[in-house]
Amino acid sequence: MAARGGIDRFPLIDALDQAGVHVTEPRRAVARLVAEQVGYFTANDLVRAAGRRRLPVGRATVFRALDLFTALNLVERLDLPDGGHAYVACDAAHHHHVVCSACGRSVDASDSGIAEVVAGIAERTGFTIASHRLELFGLCPECARREPAGTPAATIPTATMSATRPS
Amino acid sequence: MAARGGIDRFPLIDALDQAGVHVTEPRRAVARLVAEQVGYFTANDLVRAAGRRRLPVGRATVFRALDLFTALNLVERLDLPDGGHAYVACDAAHHHHVVCSACGRSVDASDSGIAEVVAGIAERTGFTIASHRLELFGLCPECARREPAGTPAATIPTATMSATRPS
DNA sequence: CACGGGCTGAGATCGAGTCTCAACAGTCCC
DNA sequence: GGGACTGTTGAGACTCGATCTCAGCCCGTG
Numbered sequence: 001m002a003a004r005g006g007i008d009r010f011p012l013i014d015a016l017d018q019a020g021v022h023v024t025e026p027r028r029a030v031a032r033l034v035a036e037q038v039g040y041f042t043a044n045d046l047v048r049a050a051g052r053r054r055l056p057v058g059r060a061t062v063f064r065a066l067d068l069f070t071a072l073n074l075v076e077r078l079d080l081p082d083g084g085h086a087y088v089a090c091d092a093a094h095h096h097h098v099v100c101s102a103c104g105r106s107v108d109a110s111d112s113g114i115a116e117v118v119a120g121i122a123e124r125t126g127f128t129i130a131s132h133r134l135e136l137f138g139l140c141p142e143c144a145r146r147e148p149a150g151t152p153a154a155t156i157p158t159a160t161m162s163a164t165r166p167s
Numbered sequence: 168m169a170a171r172g173g174i175d176r177f178p179l180i181d182a183l184d185q186a187g188v189h190v191t192e193p194r195r196a197v198a199r200l201v202a203e204q205v206g207y208f209t210a211n212d213l214v215r216a217a218g219r220r221r222l223p224v225g226r227a228t229v230f231r232a233l234d235l236f237t238a239l240n241l242v243e244r245l246d247l248p249d250g251g252h253a254y255v256a257c258d259a260a261h262h263h264h265v266v267c268s269a270c271g272r273s274v275d276a277s278d279s280g281i282a283e284v285v286a287g288i289a290e291r292t293g294f295t296i297a298s299h300r301l302e303l304f305g306l307c308p309e310c311a312r313r314e315p316a317g318t319p320a321a322t323i324p325t326a327t328m329s330a331t332r333p334s
Numbered sequence: 335c336a337c338g339g340g341c342t343g344a345g346a347t348c349g350a351g352t353c354t355c356a357a358c359a360g361t362c363c364c
Numbered sequence: 365g366g367g368a369c370t371g372t373t374g375a376g377a378c379t380c381g382a383t384c385t386c387a388g389c390c391c392g393t394g
Contacts, residue, residue: 022360024372044350058374063351079246084350098294107292113284114301121276121303127265129305133246136288138297189391191341211381225343230382250351252381341390348383358373364366 011035012074012089019072029055030065039104040078040086078106079135098136102143109136178202179256182241196222197232206271207245207253245273245302263301269310276303 012031016023033046033055043066050057057065066087069075076097078086088097088106096114097106114134122129138144179198183190200213200222210233217224224232233254236242245253245264255264255273263281266273281301289296305311 022371024359026373042350056373058376060352060375061373064372077250079250085250096288098288098292098296100294101297107294109288109292113287114281117280117284117301118303120280121263121265122305125265125274125276126308127267127274127303127305128311129265129303130268131305132301132303135300135302136285136294136296137299138289139295141293144295189340191390193342209381223342227344227383228342231341335394337392337394339390339392342388344386346383346385348381350379350381352377352379354375354377356374358371360369360371362367362369364368 012069015072015074016068021068021072026055026057026061027065027068029057030062031069034069034075034087034089037089040088040099040106042084042086096134096136098138100140100143101137102139102146105140107140179236179241182239183235186239188235188239193222193224193228194232194235196224197229198236201236201242201254201256204256207255207266207273209251209253263303265303265305267307267310268304269306269313272307274307 012035013023013028016027016031021027029050030046033049034041036049037045043063046062046066047057047059049055050062066075070077070087074089075087076090078088078097078099088099090097090106090108096109098109099106114132118129118132121127179202180190180195183194183198188194196217197213200216201208203216204212210230213229213233214224214226216222217229233242237244237254241256242254243257243264245255245266247253255266257264257273257275262275262277264273265276281299285296285299288294
């Protein structure tokens with residue numbers, strides 16, 4: 001529930017504009033829904049949310065918009081351990097996410113230092129590394145405080161984050 | 168199926184044994200199939216392979232066996248860049264995978280250096296990182312030689328990883 | 335030998351994501 | 365101002381990977 005009720009200008013929408021993509025009403029609606037999500041969300045979450053609020057967006061359009069956002073690096077795709085997929089809104093710059101497996105919140109983490117690790121692995125294996133993905137999961141400060149280590153109360157399945165980027 | 172003279176013994180099967188799990192014929196069959204795979208494979212690859220060779224394994228059993236193997240860390244689950252899922256057989260020790268996107272071969276890579284990166288991220292974000300996973304995609308030395316950088320892997324022979332999947 | 339628990343297979347079912355296609359909207363050109 | 369064009373949309377059918385159900389079977393145990 002981020003900035004709501006304001007003019008329809010979100011970073012997301014600005015970015016669409018800048019990317020030379022048509023900013024249509026359905027896309028705006030999806031962008032708004034994305035901006036309101038806390039933590040990660042699935043495509044179906046958006047479809048349901050849109051339906052609940054009678055927004056003018058069809059299911060296919062939600063998927064298309066998410067594809068578009070993903071292509072523009074405005075949202076990042078998560079791979080849940082259960083095989084499903086989810087998304088998180090984020091900056092366009094390449095980075096990784098640390099996902100709280102209790103509340104689902106996701107925080108950006110720069111990948112400082114990983115480049116060297118990747119380079120090292122490339123050298124050792126002889127592979128030409130085209131992209132990498134780093135997945136981190138654990139507990140955010142709040143949840144860690146609420147559930148001292150060891151409490152298996154986490155209801156949300158451990159989400160694994162993946163930011164695949166061409167290197 | 169090759170070695171028919173004697174009891175089939177694979178590291179996989181030994182591990183099942185040690186884990187106190189029943190080593191049944193279907194599980195043995197799945198283990199054998201897994202051991203025969205080159206590179207990564209999907210659950211469906213195994214199902215098809217089993218069917219092709221008339222092995223006594225049902226679809227559900229393949230999935231169950233893979234779950235079991237995954238739980239025992241005998242097999243690692245990969246999230247392919249295209250959102251699909253695959254598996255690779257591997258050691259139980261923690262490590263990472265470098266996957267060739269042309270031939271599908273997967274090589275283990277020690278995670279030297281990543282621990283520091285993860286620690287740094289944990290410190291910066293305040294998260295308690297429970298686990299991490301790093302996956303690297305690129306070209307193995309052979310494929311890189313065959314397809315010099317820049318050449319789009321138009322004719323991917325075996326496993327396709329980013330484009331279409333054989334139907 | 336009888337019993338009980340775990341494992342199995344076949345098929346039904348679920349559900350995420352894709353594809354098709356006609357209709358529509360916004361933009362550009364004349 | 366009008367017409368044409370291109371890109372977008374929505375509804376729903378469809379695909380296909382994955383899971384669930386459930387009765388039957390097998391193995392180890394007492």
